Amino acid sequence: MSGLNAFLSHFFVTGDPLIYASDVLIVLVSLGIIVTLTYLKKWKWLWREWLTTVDHKRIAIMYLIAAILMLFRGGADAELLRTQLAVPNNSFLTAEHYDQIFTTHGTIMILFMAMPMMFALFNAAVPLQIGARDVAFPYLNAISFWLFFFGCLLFNLSFVIGGSPDGGWTSYPPLTELGFSPGPGENYYILGILISGLGSTATGINFMATILKMRAPGMTLMKLPLFCWSVLSSSIIILFAFPALTVALALLLLDRTMGTDFFTILHGGNPMQFVNLFWVWGHPEVYIVVLPAFGVYSEVVSTFSRKTVFGYKSMVFSLLAITVIGYLTWAHHFFTMGAGASVNTFFAISTMCVGIPTGVKMFNWLFTMFRGRIQFKLPMLWTLAFIPAFAIAGATGIMLAAAPADYQFHNSQFLVAHFHMALIGGVVFGYVAGMYYWWPKLFGFSLDERLGRWAFWLWQIGFYGCFGPQFALGFMGMTRRMYTYPANMGWNTLNLVSTCGAYLMGVAFLFIGAQIVYSILKGKRDVTGDPWDGRTLEWSIPSPPPLYNFAVIPTVQARDEWWRRKQSGEAAQRAAFPAEASLQPIHMPRNSSIPFLVGLSFFVGGFGTVFHWYGMSIVGGVGILLCLLARSLQENVDYYVPVDEIKRTEIHLREGVTHGLHV
Amino acid sequence: MSSQSNTAHRHAASAVHEPSFPWKQVIGYVLSLLLTGATLWCGFGHGLHGGVLQTTMMVLGMLQVLVQLLLFMHLSEGGTTSHIWMILLGFFFTFVVVAASIWIMTFGYQVQ
Ligand code: HEM
Ligand SMILES: [Cu+2]
Numbered sequence: 001m002s003g004l005n006a007f008l009s010h011f012f013v014t015g016d017p018l019i020y021a022s023d024v025l026i027v028l029v030s031l032g033i034i035v036t037l038t039y040l041k042k043w044k045w046l047w048r049e050w051l052t053t054v055d056h057k058r059i060a061i062m063y064l065i066a067a068i069l070m071l072f073r074g075g076a077d078a079e080l081l082r083t084q085l086a087v088p089n090n091s092f093l094t095a096e097h098y099d100q101i102f103t104t105h106g107t108i109m110i111l112f113m114a115m116p117m118m119f120a121l122f123n124a125a126v127p128l129q130i131g132a133r134d135v136a137f138p139y140l141n142a143i144s145f146w147l148f149f150f151g152c153l154l155f156n157l158s159f160v161i162g163g164s165p166d167g168g169w170t171s172y173p174p175l176t177e178l179g180f181s182p183g184p185g186e187n188y189y190i191l192g193i194l195i196s197g198l199g200s201t202a203t204g205i206n207f208m209a210t211i212l213k214m215r216a217p218g219m220t221l222m223k224l225p226l227f228c229w230s231v232l233s234s235s236i237i238i239l240f241a242f243p244a245l246t247v248a249l250a251l252l253l254l255d256r257t258m259g260t261d262f263f264t265i266l267h268g269g270n271p272m273q274f275v276n277l278f279w280v281w282g283h284p285e286v287y288i289v290v291l292p293a294f295g296v297y298s299e300v301v302s303t304f305s306r307k308t309v310f311g312y313k314s315m316v317f318s319l320l321a322i323t324v325i326g327y328l329t330w331a332h333h334f335f336t337m338g339a340g341a342s343v344n345t346f347f348a349i350s351t352m353c354v355g356i357p358t359g360v361k362m363f364n365w366l367f368t369m370f371r372g373r374i375q376f377k378l379p380m381l382w383t384l385a386f387i388p389a390f391a392i393a394g395a396t397g398i399m400l401a402a403a404p405a406d407y408q409f410h411n412s413q414f415l416v417a418h419f420h421m422a423l424i425g426g427v428v429f430g431y432v433a434g435m436y437y438w439w440p441k442l443f444g445f446s447l448d449e450r451l452g453r454w455a456f457w458l459w460q461i462g463f464y465g466c467f468g469p470q471f472a473l474g475f476m477g478m479t480r481r482m483y484t485y486p487a488n489m490g491w492n493t494l495n496l497v498s499t500c501g502a503y504l505m506g507v508a509f510l511f512i513g514a515q516i517v518y519s520i521l522k523g524k525r526d527v528t529g530d531p532w533d534g535r536t537l538e539w540s541i542p543s544p545p546p547l548y549n550f551a552v553i554p555t556v557q558a559r560d561e562w563w564r565r566k567q568s569g570e571a572a573q574r575a576a577f578p579a580e581a582s583l584q585p586i587h588m589p590r591n592s593s594i595p596f597l598v599g600l601s602f603f604v605g606g607f608g609t610v611f612h613w614y615g616m617s618i619v620g621g622v623g624i625l626l627c628l629l630a631r632s633l634q635e636n637v638d639y640y641v642p643v644d645e646i647k648r649t650e651i652h653l654r655e656g657v658t659h660g661l662h663v
Numbered sequence: 664m665s666s667q668s669n670t671a672h673r674h675a676a677s678a679v680h681e682p683s684f685p686w687k688q689v690i691g692y693v694l695s696l697l698l699t700g701a702t703l704w705c706g707f708g709h710g711l712h713g714g715v716l717q718t719t720m721m722v723l724g725m726l727q728v729l730v731q732l733l734l735f736m737h738l739s740e741g742g743t744t745s746h747i748w749m750i751l752l753g754f755f756f757t758f759v760v761v762a763a764s765i766w767i768m769t770f771g772y773q774v775q
Contacts, residue, residue, distance in 0.1 A: 125669075208749075209767060212745050236749075240753065273768065280760055324755075327759065331763075331767055339767050340770050343766060
């Protein structure tokens, strides 16, 4: 009995009231979900329609839900950190707990919030914008989602089972070697990211193939919407950067489980090599997440200024330039770790070079707005807010890129403020804008503007209130990852202001939540399929689009094809039924339960490895192999949607439109 | 994977006629295993040392790349310009990562 007790208290995290409260919440929420699904008899529906789906639109929705949940979790972590820093000598969190929270906050925000939110936008918009019926590899797309999902679940479990990692989101050895981090936390970090990272790599390949191979006839690369160009650039970087992370983490895992010495100095290993490999991925990762946000800004600016984007070719060229140059800058993350002056100089200059194409894009957006008829809808508001935030991030980034100055700023609150300006101002603003922009297309109803404006303004005030003071705190000597500070440093007021800003941002997030719930219940239904008077092909079909997206694959003549059709009067046909003679049976992939099972097997194997229960790892591994085998032997993987069914669907989808026209 | 997408989206990939048995892939698989085994043997078997060891491993690694590109990635079949650009970009990034990493790490931190 006492043996069991000892095991359980080792297995579950105990002794902290915050965690007990979360335990209770987790159990209650899970029970709630199970009871509701059973009561409504929705299990079968959930499995058939969602968990086994290969439809990119549904996968987009699942990514979006997961990302919003993770934004909530990462945000709650941030509030805890800022609460601890609100006043000097605070003892709200212990040092160890603070370490665990900033580690999970950083990791979750970047890998389990920004990445899935980005994939949600990829899946939601790319196939529709290029006039395709799905991505190039729909089944692989589902596998990617489930790998992300189960990797994320594994990482999140560490919070209540076994203990969270506390080595920072960068997880540098030797701190993260077995000797200094003996618990399971670091294993959770490694395996969670390894598993979801496989999914991300596959998604990169998938969208590269989709954009290069699946464009509608007539859509040359120079007619590709800018969002798709940004996705292509981001996918290229994913393909070339993620393997470095996979290798670095795999080597660290070997060090921790198999006793190798890649990063332990004892037998000739070199911890700096981990730092190097980590940033070979880590810096390009910033461009992976920010380029699609740039893509969103391009779409939004042009739609809401009612003009084609200014300087299309230079926009494309800048994207590609950032893709390549962004790769050559990774050593600026360890200027102070001993590399020589020539190395530091090279990486300082290459870093500053990335500013040039980024500046080009900024000016193009501004010129697009210039003399446009701007409509201040929610996506446009977030786009406008991005410009000053990213200008500050850019300016402070150049300061950090000056290697000698970096010896001053290194690991200070100045850095924390800089990267939040970039990550929130550049990335999160863009994804929120993208979410608002494509929401009506995905769901068929719009998000409430009034609540959205409240969220927007609260967020803006909170954002500058939170991170503004940190620039000063950095100059005043407050370092990063500092869990408490004495009262006589002159940091008290600034920290208090910063924490209040963080709370305001938290409130703003709750407004976004309220906005979503309110709009699900009362949102305006989008009967036109084109609520913003858009310019690209996704707005030419009803929302939400039918399973096969386009009843007839469009032929493209212009960059803003849908706009061209509206101007030339061809678009009026859309409201009418697609010409009957043009309909043909549509070839579609079948749903499959294997992607879910692959994810589950990875989860089981990963969990076993976290606790060194290798029997369980083998079970997981066998599961993966069985899934691969089952898929190879499967013959019945696709089907045809018959013309009759297409006709019925299209009539049904257009009923709303005809009502709108006649009433 | 590619055959699946071909059937589901026939306009996607150029229709490649699959031979009845994938000999190419089997040969590629066996060659990959042999090359990996040889590299492992070089590392663990204590026959080779220093520069010779490193050069041998490098050559084996390059052969491995060729096997992947020629037998699995259809490099020899030629393709569109985008393929060629992607391959060049791949080589460029590989070169950058390897060369720059060596350069960055030359500050003598290594404990011998
Ligand atoms: C709600 C807004 C947010 C607040 C108030 C916030 C606050 C914080 C705080 C207090 C820290 C720890 C600073 C320290 O002690 O060193 C931190 C670290 C970090 N945050 Fe945020 N954050 C927010 C949103 C985000 C977002 C959206 C991202 C990424 C997309 C992000 C990425 C990071 C990263 C990577 C770290 C570094 C973690 C580490 O040191 O290992 N944060 N944040
Ligand atoms: Cu960087």
